Amino acid sequence: MSNTTVPVSDSSAEVAGAEIMIDQVVKRYPGQAKPAVEGITLQIPAGKIVMLVGPSGCGKTTTLKMINRLIEPSEGRIVLGGEDVTNMNGDELRRRIGYVIQAGGLFPHMTVATNIGMVPKMLGWDKQRIADRVDELLDLISLDPAVYRDRYPKELSGGQQQRVGVARALAANPPVLLMDEPFGAVDPITRQRLQDELIHIQSEVKKTIVFVTHDFDEAVKLGDWIVVFSEGAEIVQYDTPERILAEPASEFVESFIGSGAGLKQLTLARVDDVELHDCVRARPGDNAKDTLRLVEEARHEHVVVVDDRDRPRQWLTRRQLSRINVIEEHTDPKLPIVGNRATLNDALDTMLVSSAGAALVTGNRDKLLGVIDVETVMTAITAAREAAANASDEDSPIGINTGSIATVDEPAGQSGNETGSAEELR
Numbered sequence: 001m002s003n004t005t006v007p008v009s010d011s012s013a014e015v016a017g018a019e020i021m022i023d024q025v026v027k028r029y030p031g032q033a034k035p036a037v038e039g040i041t042l043q044i045p046a047g048k049i050v051m052l053v054g055p056s057g058c059g060k061t062t063t064l065k066m067i068n069r070l071i072e073p074s075e076g077r078i079v080l081g082g083e084d085v086t087n088m089n090g091d092e093l094r095r096r097i098g099y100v101i102q103a104g105g106l107f108p109h110m111t112v113a114t115n116i117g118m119v120p121k122m123l124g125w126d127k128q129r130i131a132d133r134v135d136e137l138l139d140l141i142s143l144d145p146a147v148y149r150d151r152y153p154k155e156l157s158g159g160q161q162q163r164v165g166v167a168r169a170l171a172a173n174p175p176v177l178l179m180d181e182p183f184g185a186v187d188p189i190t191r192q193r194l195q196d197e198l199i200h201i202q203s204e205v206k207k208t209i210v211f212v213t214h215d216f217d218e219a220v221k222l223g224d225w226i227v228v229f230s231e232g233a234e235i236v237q238y239d240t241p242e243r244i245l246a247e248p249a250s251e252f253v254e255s256f257i258g259s260g261a262g263l264k265q266l267t268l269a270r271v272d273d274v275e276l277h278d279c280v281r282a283r284p285g286d287n288a289k290d291t292l293r294l295v296e297e298a299r300h301e302h303v304v305v306v307d308d309r310d311r312p313r314q315w316l317t318r319r320q321l322s323r324i325n326v327i328e329e330h331t332d333p334k335l336p337i338v339g340n341r342a343t344l345n346d347a348l349d350t351m352l353v354s355s356a357g358a359a360l361v362t363g364n365r366d367k368l369l370g371v372i373d374v375e376t377v378m379t380a381i382t383a384a385r386e387a388a389a390n391a392s393d394e395d396s397p398i399g400i401n402t403g404s405i406a407t408v409d410e411p412a413g414q415s416g417n418e419t420g421s422a423e424e425l426r
């Protein structure tokens with residue numbers, strides 16, 4: 001089903017994203033010799049995540065903030081879901097566009113519930129509807145409403161504050177979410193978790209998300225599309241992560257990707273995307289010799305010991321099994337486990353640390369799903385690279401530098417920008 005056909009009924013039915021068109025937009029700051037954004041036409045497809053990356057000062061934040069008019073464009077139009085919002089009242093516009101900044105930007109003197117419910121309150125929702133929406137969103141971001149709704153931001157971890165920031169931006173169900181380096185202030189592990197959660201949330205809400213980051217790996221992991229900017233918001237490449245990695249448009253993009261493009265491919269695929277190996281399972285209390293026979297019959301090397309809720313507890317080799325009579329009740333704290341939503345990169349990390357060359361994969365409620373090994377990961381990279389090379393250009397959104405005087409109809413080359421449209425770059 002296309003994102004634009006999701007029905008809008010009540011607060012719980014998420015509105016799918018709306019297309020954003022940044023149409024021939026220029027930004028000149030007073031007293032600056034050159035425009036910060038020299039002239040850009042950028043189509044952000046509905047329901048997709050578009051990442052803006054580029055060196056410091058290239059105009060990412062300026063471009064982002066012109067969408068919700070926290071910064072007024074000097075020239076050009078912003079069109080949201082087909083509606084020209086360039087001259088609309090800015091406050092009203094911003095109630096239609098969720099905005100997430102570093103550390104969540106929460107109001108410290110307000111509870112989590114009040115923070116999340118702020119825009120709905122401004123929109124005149126009644127108390128019960130706001131309370132229901134707050135709980136629904138806390139559920140969505142995996143924070144127990146009963147525990148967290150009455151807390152103050154200082155009583156939350158950095159990662160939790162950031163998640164509440166996302167919930168607040170989603171509160172009034174806006175079609176568009178703007179995210180300005182939202183995960184810049186948290187440690188790498190929390191960051192990875194927040195990224196995974198955003199992917200999960202987006203799979204449910206399907207908003208149009210524009211996301212500014214310094215981190216190319218983050219762009220590859222989260223983006224449906226990536227815009228690589230150079231100074232003055234010049235679009236150097238606007239393409240899928242797969243294609244940017246497989247075919248960087250210039251040396252500038254290559255330098256931005258950094259080393260290890262092959263490894264970065266691993267952040268594109270998730271454990272969910274590959275076929276897992278089956279495994280032999282046993283329970284504490286099972287006879288070790290019988291279990292060993294099952295392992296041998298299956299021609300496996302290991303057995304996974306699971307608890308009564310199917311959560312992995314031990315991973316025993318044939319040799320370990322042969323030395324015991326009964327499988328004990330014990331949890332190995334060092335089990336290499338990855339969730340099914342983890343990227344292949346995360347899976348590989350787990351395998352390498354464990355030196356097992358494989359990892360156990362768990363799904364909902366930590367239930368064991370199967371085993372992933374290094375070979376599976378390598379096959380997936382090769383397949384991803386081939387798919388990227390063969391991908392069609394048909395659905396590419398528009399991304400050109402229009403210059404301050406050029407029009408959209410003009411070929412990008414005439415605006416003096418040699419690396420204008422996504423089409424031209426291929």
Ligand SMILES: Nc1ncnc2c1ncn2[C@@H]1O[C@H](COP(=O)(O)OP(=O)(O)OP(=O)(O)O)[C@@H](O)[C@H]1O
Binds near residue numbers: 030032
């Ligand atoms: N309020 C302002 N007044 C004058 N110049 C500004 C203003 N805000 C930004 N600039 C300039 O505009 C250019 C683009 O800034 P912008 O913040 O959009 O870049 P950025 O790519 O988001 O940078 P960073 O990655 O460092 O956050 C920079 O040269 C910056 O110095």
